[in-house]
Amino acid sequence: MKIIRYIFFPFVPVYYAVTWLRNKLYDNGIKESTSYKFPVICVGNLSVGGTGKTPMIEYLIRILKEDYNVATLSRGYKRKTEGFQLAEAYCNADTLGDEPFQFYNKFKDDIQVAVDADRTNGIERLRASNFSPDIVLLDDAFQHRKVKAGFNILLTTYSNPYFNDYVLPTGDLREPRSGAKRAHAIVVTKCPSDLTHNEKNNLLKRIKPDESQKVFFSSINYSENVFSEELTKELINLNNFTLVTGIANAKPLVSFLNDKDLKFNHLNFKDHHNFTQNEIDDLAIESLIITTEKDFMRLKDYEELKGKLFYLPIEVSIDNSESFNSMINGFIKTKL
Structure with missing residues (x-):
């Protein structure tokens, strides 16, 4: 490269x-x-x-x-919809893009989340809504x-x-x-x-x-715990897991896990990677998968990964x- x-x-x-x-x-x-x-x-x-x-x-x-009253407005990179989209209960990563869906999944009771490649139109639509941020x-x-x-x-x-x-x-x-x-x-x-x-x-x-x-x-x-939609596990007690990342730079995360002397196999994909069914089938063989919160937004709805997929949150x-x-x-x- x-x-x-x-x-x-x-x-x-x-x-x-x-x-x-x-x-x-x-x-x-x-x-x-x-x-x-x-x-x-x-x-x-x-x-x-x-x-x-x-x-x-x-x-x-x-x-x-x-x-x-706070609203976020993103482009909605790699979403499968077009134009202005306001986050609602039926939305997912395909509707909004992984990062906006992460905002919605985490803060949906406190803010509005919208996507629009035309930010001017997006701002006007948000301000015209009942929420009016x-x-x-x-x-x-x-x-x-x-x-x-x-x-x-x-x-x-x-x-x-x-x-x-x-x-x-x-x-x-x-x-x-x-x-x-x-x-x-x-x-x-x-x-x-x-x-x-x-x-x-x-x-x-x-x-x-x-x-x-x-x-x-x-x-x-980085959190000391990993989370699924139902469970919480202490990171320090985990070993021999598969780390799945589809972010721009996974090196800090890998270094953090290595510093804890954890044993894992790292599958590194491109940023905003859209997982194929074959890749999901391969992941389904693993017993424990740790991923980023952003990647979790794209993976969490696959039934094959239920019970074995967890994400590691970060804060600034x-x-x-x-x-x-x-x-x-x-x-x-x-x-x-």
Whole structure:
């Protein structure tokens, strides 16, 4: 794969120029963006997948749902429906996409979840609903310039920060690094729990935030338990299981399990993988399967896997969370 990316290096200037020009057209008002008088918060990245957008959206839901009517709006990647879709009891991963369905499955009593590739239409439909959210959280919409979110949170991983990367097809960036200037806050995700003050300062020097931008550091906290829809098991007591992942980067999860000296076989699929019936039949032979919460959304309805399929939840921990939460609430208060 790396060899192929290097072969396509001559196309990098073309991709760079096209995406740079598109941004300039929006920046200068030649292409129109829609802004809103109520709070619209966008969580996104510059790179292709794997920066932790889903747990960040869930973090925002947790700190906001008690005080506001909150809605999430996603594209609904790889869903089998089209247009605007509001999450309801009959929905599943095919209807909504795995990540929006995860939001709905976890927070359905507290928020609204919707999907629409046209975020402008999606926001209008949400605001016209009986629920009429106070706040809309846009999932993975940093490059969706037709909507001008009031607050942009840009995520970049500790292991592969955007300032060390290149645009597609040789690198993983969806647009030039200069796009980071549109962010109001930059969060370096998946940091080691023992990240030092000097390491943070070195990252800040590389990021070079504007005076108006704030930079935060976050890490992933894995649960000590795994869950099915009916049961809970202590992770430390499990061994000789099959780990199934269909996410952009499974390395942190694998490292976490290895650090616990657990024995497992890892089946690693591409991000948002749609499992075939043959693959399900192969998994049905296994006695115990541990997967991510996102993958669980796609696998949990297969009868062949009932009783043997469990997921390991994660949550985001933000360094200096009081400052981060205050920043978010401060923005909301200026809009309400």
